[in-house]
Amino acid sequence: MSTGGHPFAPPHHEQRWVDTATELAAEFAKTAGALDQSAELPLANLQALHGSGLDAALLPKELGGEALSYRSYGEIVRLLSAACPSTACIWVMHIGAGVGLAEISAPDAARFYADELIAGRRFANALSEPTSGNLFMMPMQHAEPVDGGFRLTGAKRFASGCEIADHFLVNALVEDKPTFFGLAADPATMRFIPIWDTMGLRASRSQLIEFTGTLLREDRRCPALRPKRPNHIGAGLAFLSLGIADAALAALVDHARRRIIPTTGEPLARMQWLRFDVADVHARLEAATMYARHMCWLADENSAEFVPATIRAKQLANGLAVDAAQLAVRVGGASAGYLRSSPIERIFRDAQAGGLMAYSLEVCKDTLGAALLDGHDG
Ligand SMILES: Cc1cc2nc3c(=O)[nH]c(=O)nc-3n(C[C@H](O)[C@H](O)[C@H](O)COP(=O)(O)OP(=O)(O)OC[C@H]3O[C@@H](n4cnc5c(N)ncnc54)[C@H](O)[C@@H]3O)c2cc1C
CATH class of the missing domain: 2.40.110.10 (Butyryl-CoA Dehydrogenase, subunit A, domain 2)
Structure with missing residues (x-):
């Protein structure tokens, strides 16, 4: 997938990292269902991510990394989450803690944590x-x-x-x-x-x-200084939900095109109710995507606006993922949306997590609503 060209898209010179994630994600998608059933850690996926060089690339240059942009990082989280959201969730936390410790620790400890991340420690x-x-x-x-x-x-x-x-x-x-x-x-x-x-x-x-x-x-102990760069958990959580929304949309479109309604002899995709609803979900996905990419651009600029932007981006993406997954269940029906054997059933369950993870959907809304109504910055 090429995302270059737009100022909020991954920088052109980092496209190879997005391509690497696209290839890895295609493999991860093959085992996502089985890992969900067994509730086993996706260790092989996490090792493959480290082996690709992605973990180290996110470190600052002075600590041996490439200071990979937040715009590329967000896109990568989204690709991984569409394929295997459990892998993406652990990876966001791993990068958030590993790169975070390298960013907020005193110099000797920062060097130690950067070297540990590069060496493949978790x-x-x-x-x-x-x-x-x-x-x-x-x-x-x-x-x-x-x-x-x-x-x-x-x-x-x-x-x-x-x-x-x-x-x-x-x-x-x-x-x-x-x-x-x-x-x-x-x-x-x-x-x-x-x-x-x-x-x-x-x-x-x-x-x-x-x-x-x-x-x-x-x-x-981490000195109480302002981090040099924004934290990767804040930047990543919206993309976890966007990836799940992508997976829901892809699954429902695939089913709607193949499922023939006996009374009309036409695919479910020809139903007007579905066209309206899918257009709504898709437009919201595009809007939430644009905003999440804007949030990453703010992170790349190291702007103070980044923090309230993470909350808005998360709010937009969390609710959308749940609604996209709900529509996928309706489209799938009992046979393709409700049976354990259906990928849609797993996507629906996975979609619930984003809004529960801190800051929850309600905390996000409360923070932004209070900022607006009480008249201070969100
Ligand atoms: C899949 C997953 C992975 C996670 N990974 C990590 C991790 O790696 N590390 C980690 O430290 N944590 C992690 N968490 C924890 C997560 O970030 C939250 O802190 C946790 O889910 C909060 O759960 P709780 O049951 O205490 O919810 P509560 O905070 O009790 O929330 C219950 C309800 O109250 C609402 N609520 C709570 N406080 C407020 C408020 N101030 N204003 C308005 N409404 C409020 C919530 O929106 C929710 O509706 C993870 C959670 C999940 C689900």
Whole structure:
């Protein structure tokens, strides 16, 4: 797929990375259904992504990467998500934590995390808490000062890909202030509680982690500086939902063209109700795409407008994915939309996750609505 030409599209010189993701995604699509059923981590997919050089390419140039643009990154997340959204979800979290730690750590630690990412080590985010829920940037658990750092006893929930992670991005209250740390997996004090029997994104295995006196090392504490570049989780989440909407639209168009309605002798695709509804979903997909690409352009410009733009982009994409998947179920009917054997059934379940993931659809709307109605910037 060539996306060049438009200022919000991936830069022309990065097209080879979009092509690489297109090829990988074609392979990932073949196993997405089986991984959903078994709820196994898509380890081979994640290793293939690393093997392609994509993980390292996202690092800043001074740390051995290519500073791949957010415009290309967004397009790549979308392609992966259309093929296997569990893979895309873990990859967004892996890049968000790995590149994020390399961006926000003190220089020696930053170099260490960049080298670990380049070497193929795996990263995860342990931010959400059972108590704080959606407000994952506002931890409620305190880390207590000890020699060499701080000890954390508590729990973090829904850490995608945590069971294969070598390093975590963790936050906790230190002297009442939210503070980020890099943390190496520590089986002696960290335990995964198997809560992950879910409706959708089943292969993302986003388990609950219990911490019992885990040491958060002082030398892995991230200085409270403004990150040099925007975080890749904020930039990626809208594209997770756009990819799922792409998959829903492709599946419903394919079925509507093949399914012959006996009373008319014509394909379902000729029905006017479907033409109206598919036009509506498609127009919203185009609009949400344009806005999400604009958001990535703001990230490439390192603009302060990026943060409210992530919230708008996520809101537009999350709701659209659910509506596109719902239409696909109607088009598929019982035989092609409701049976477990149908890809549409999995797409419908996967589509629900985007709006639940932080910031949830409601938190996004509340933030933007309050900004408008209360008269301050969103
Ligand atoms: C597939 C998946 C992968 C995830 N991966 C990770 C990960 O890798 N790392 C990680 O740290 N977390 C991860 N999460 C967690 C996620 O980001 C959220 O923090 C979590 O889903 C919140 O769940 P909750 O049950 O506590 O919801 P709650 O926050 O309790 O939300 C319940 C309801 O209340 C609403 N609500 C909550 N707060 C507000 C508010 N302030 N204003 C308006 N409405 C509100 C919500 O919109 C929702 O409707 C993942 C979640 C999912 C589903």
